[in-house]
Amino acid sequence: MLAYQFDRERYNRRMKWYLHDRFGMFIHFGIYSIPARGEWLRSTEEMPEELYLPYFEEFNPYALDARAWARAAKRAGMRYAVLTSKHHDGFCLFDTKTTDFKSTNTPYGRDIVADFLDAFRAEGIRVGLYYSVIDWHHPDFPQYGDRQAPLRNDPVAGSNEHRVFDRYLDYMHEQVREICTNYGKLDLLWFDFSYDDMRGEKWRATELMNMVRELQPDVITNNRLEVSGEGFGSLAQCDPTPYHGDFVTPERIIPPNGLFDVEGNPLAWEACITMNDNWGYFSHDTNFKPAPMLIHKLVECVSKGGNLILNVGPDATGRIPDQSLAILDEIGRWMERNSASIYGCGPAAGGPLEVERPEYGRITRNGDTYYFHLYENALGPMPLLGVPKERIASMRLLRDGTEVQLSNSWTHSDYPNIAFADLGPSPVLPDPVDTVLAVKIKEA
Numbered sequence: 001m002l003a004y005q006f007d008r009e010r011y012n013r014r015m016k017w018y019l020h021d022r023f024g025m026f027i028h029f030g031i032y033s034i035p036a037r038g039e040w041l042r043s044t045e046e047m048p049e050e051l052y053l054p055y056f057e058e059f060n061p062y063a064l065d066a067r068a069w070a071r072a073a074k075r076a077g078m079r080y081a082v083l084t085s086k087h088h089d090g091f092c093l094f095d096t097k098t099t100d101f102k103s104t105n106t107p108y109g110r111d112i113v114a115d116f117l118d119a120f121r122a123e124g125i126r127v128g129l130y131y132s133v134i135d136w137h138h139p140d141f142p143q144y145g146d147r148q149a150p151l152r153n154d155p156v157a158g159s160n161e162h163r164v165f166d167r168y169l170d171y172m173h174e175q176v177r178e179i180c181t182n183y184g185k186l187d188l189l190w191f192d193f194s195y196d197d198m199r200g201e202k203w204r205a206t207e208l209m210n211m212v213r214e215l216q217p218d219v220i221t222n223n224r225l226e227v228s229g230e231g232f233g234s235l236a237q238c239d240p241t242p243y244h245g246d247f248v249t250p251e252r253i254i255p256p257n258g259l260f261d262v263e264g265n266p267l268a269w270e271a272c273i274t275m276n277d278n279w280g281y282f283s284h285d286t287n288f289k290p291a292p293m294l295i296h297k298l299v300e301c302v303s304k305g306g307n308l309i310l311n312v313g314p315d316a317t318g319r320i321p322d323q324s325l326a327i328l329d330e331i332g333r334w335m336e337r338n339s340a341s342i343y344g345c346g347p348a349a350g351g352p353l354e355v356e357r358p359e360y361g362r363i364t365r366n367g368d369t370y371y372f373h374l375y376e377n378a379l380g381p382m383p384l385l386g387v388p389k390e391r392i393a394s395m396r397l398l399r400d401g402t403e404v405q406l407s408n409s410w411t412h413s414d415y416p417n418i419a420f421a422d423l424g425p426s427p428v429l430p431d432p433v434d435t436v437l438a439v440k441i442k443e444a
Contacts, residue, residue: 004206004240004241004242006240006244011246014218014219014220014246015220015246015247015268017126017187018080018188018220018246018247018268018307019268019307019346020343020344021079021080021126021307021343022079022298022301022302022307022308022342022343022345023076023077023078023079023298023307023308023309023310023335023342024078024079024080024081024082024128024270024307024308024309024310025069025073025076025078025080025081025082025309025310025311025312026081026082026130026272026279026309026310026311026312027069027081027082027083027084027116027311027312027313027314028084028087028130028279028280028281028311028312028313029061029083029084029093029112029280029281029313029314029318030084030087030089030091030093030280031052031055031056031059031089031091031106032055032087032089032280032281033061033280033281033313033314033315033316034055034058034059034316035055036281036282036283036284036315036316037282037283038278038279038280038281038282038285039084039087039088039089039278039279039280039313040088040280042088042089042136042150043088043136043148043149043150045150046150046151046152046153046154047150048150048151048154048157049137049150052089056091056101056106057106057107058106058107059103059106059107059108060106060107060108061108061314061316061317061318062108062317062318063317063318063319064108064112064115064314064317064318064319065318066112066115066116066118066119066120067119067122067123068320069081069116069119069120069312069314069320070119070120070122070123070125071123072312072320072325072328072329073120073123073125073328074123074124074125075328075329075332076328076329076331076332076335077331077332077335077336077339077342078125078310079125079126079343080125080126080127080128080187080188080309081116081120081125081126081127081128082127082128082129082130082188082190082309083112083113083116083128083129083130084129084130084132085113085129085130085131085179086130086131086132086135086175087130087132087280088132088134088135088136088192089135089136089137090135090136090137090138090141091103091137092175093111093112093113093116094111094112094113094114094178094179094182094183095111095113095114095182096175096178097178098171098174098175098178099137099138099171101137113129113179113183114183117183117184126187126188127186127187127188128186128187128188128189128190129179129183129186129188129189129190130190130191130192131175131176131179131189131190131191131192132191132192132193133172133191133192133193133194133203133225134192134193134198135168135171135172136149136150138168138171139163140163140164140165140167140168140171141163141165141168142160142163142165143157143158143159143160143163144158144159144160145158145160147195147196148195169203169204172203173204173207173208173211176208176211176212177211177215180211180212180215180216180219181215185216185218186216186219187218187219187220188219188220188221189212189216189219189220189221189222190221190222190224190249191221191222191224191225191245192224193224193228194224194225194226194227194228194231195228199225199226199227200225200226200241200243203225205225205226205241205242205243206241206242206243208225208243209221209225209242209243210242220246220247221245221246222245222246222247222248222249222270223235223244223245223246223247223248223249224245224249225243225245226241226243226244226245230250230251232248232259232267233245233248235248235261235267236248236259236260236261236262236267237261237262238261238262238263246268247267247268247269247270247307248267248268248269248270249269249270249272250269250270250271250272251271251272252272252273252274253271254271254297254300254301254304254306255269255271255304255306257304258304258305258306258347259304259305259306266305266347267305268305268306268307269305269306269307270306270307270308270309271297271301271306271307271308271309272309272311273289273294273297273308273309273310273311274311275288275289275294275310275311275312275323275324275327276288276289276323278313279311279313280313281313281314281315281316281321282313283315286323288323288324288327289327290327291326291327291330291331291334291433292330292433292434294310294327294331295331295334295433295434296362296375296433296434298310298331298342299341299342299361299362299364299373299434300362302341302342302345302346302364303347303348303357303362303363303364303373304347305346305347312324312328334431334433334434337398337399337400337431338398338399338431338434338436340366340371340398340438341364341366341371341373341398341436341438342364344366345364345365345366345371346364346365346366347364347365348363348364348365348370351365351367351368351370351441352368352391352441352443352444353370353386353387353388353391353441354386355370355384355385355386355387356385356386358372358383358384358385360374360375360376360377360378360382361373361374361375361376361434368440368441368443369438369439369440369441370387370438370439370441371398371436371437371438371439372384372421372436372437372439373434373435373436374429374434374435374436374437375433375434376429377423377427377428377429378423380407380409380411380412380420381407381409381411381412381420381421381422381423382407382420382421382422382423382437383412383415383418383419383420384418384419384420384421384439385418387418387419387439387441388417388418388419389406389418389419389420390442391441391442391444392406392419392439392440392441392442393440393441393442394438394439394440395421395437395438395439395440396437396438397430397435397436397437397438398436398437398438399430399431399435399436400430404421404422404423404437405421405422406419406420406421406422407420407421407422408422409422421437421439423437
């Protein structure tokens with residue numbers, strides 16, 4: 001067998017849109033939306049199959065409007081979206097031939113993956129599918145002694161004596177083949193997840209990725225065939241496996257300093273973040289993060305070279321919760337005026353100037369334009385650390401194009417090497433969440 005050869009040029013080509021778009025929507029949806037206690041309830045409650053199957057029999061999200069989902073994402077400024085085609089419970093939102101445990105066999109009767117893809121493509125949003133490589137429903141997936149399977153503590157019902165793992169792998173590979181064959185061009189595949197010794201070739205991962213690359217040559221994938229949410233994987237070690245994945249997936253955390261491989265080169269990464277404390281719909285979880293915080297976290301991700309994918313968990317009727325929609329709309333109002341500081345942007349480092357992250361906010365950059373994200377005003381003119389005033393070609397408020405002039409106040413005469421922006425006499429910034437100052441730099 002030939003050794004795997006990493007094709008950097010092909011990698012850069014397929015990653016171009018992803019590194020530009022920066023902001024996506026995650027959608028966790030399934031029959032777990034009916035008990036409304038999160039997508040892990042079979043595991044957390046060690047629930048046997050017979051207590052879970054009634055939710056399958058009644059699954060009927062009659063209010064599901066995939067175009068409404070897509071329009072909500074578009075209003076928020078999201079450029080790509082990922083739907084759970086199958087979560088750990090094994091329930092499929094697509095019309096697979098491998099199992100009857102699928103949405104087309106429920107009272108709802110529709111292929112939700114197909115509806116999702118059609119709706120989001122119609123809104124010009126790139127599309128991806130999440131697929132869990134574990135499956136608590138399949139009779140050949142190990143249960144007893146597993147770290148998280150529902151029957152892990154039941155030596156009788158969970159016995160692995162007659163389970164044949166290769167039979168499960170054949171099933172799982174065939175489902176991925178269906179996803180890659182039956183739904184047109186996919187932009188992203190989001191695999192979940194590896195743990196303990198269940199990783200890499202335990203999934204026959206080289207074989208799986210060879211198939212994916214043959215059927216969807218331009219699709220990008222994450223790194224969870226070989227690591228869990230906290231791992232960086234073989235691409236970060238500069239010794240990539242055939243199933244290395246194209247980006248890293250820190251979960252519920254933004255890396256403190258961005259992410260880099262062992263040679264110091266930046267890694268592509270995506271912080272996957274919940275709006276409240278759960279991925280799937282959880283009716284009692286009202287611990288929603290406020291929109292201003294999420295705007296700041298999106299800016300933080302971009303300023304460190306990463307993406308943000310923000311989750312919504314539709315309820316049993318198929319509706320995105322009102323709190324989530326309100327948050328998305330508030331984010332969207334900011335993005336409508338300020339998205340140029342997100343799309344196509346990355347860290348300030350590596351640009352024509354050695355600027356410093358200010359105490360009052362963050363900086364993103366696109367080429368020779370630095371976007372200063374101002375979370376609070378200065379006392380007096382705004383210092384732009386690392387920006388000599390003679391290098392400034394223009395300064396504008398991104399939200400409305402207003403020219404901002406250099407300050408000539410006597411108050412900063414002791415700092416001749418620092419440019420100060422004159423934002424006017426008001427102590428209140430034009431946008432109390434994040435006022436973006438676009439500073440275009442001249443060549444030296």
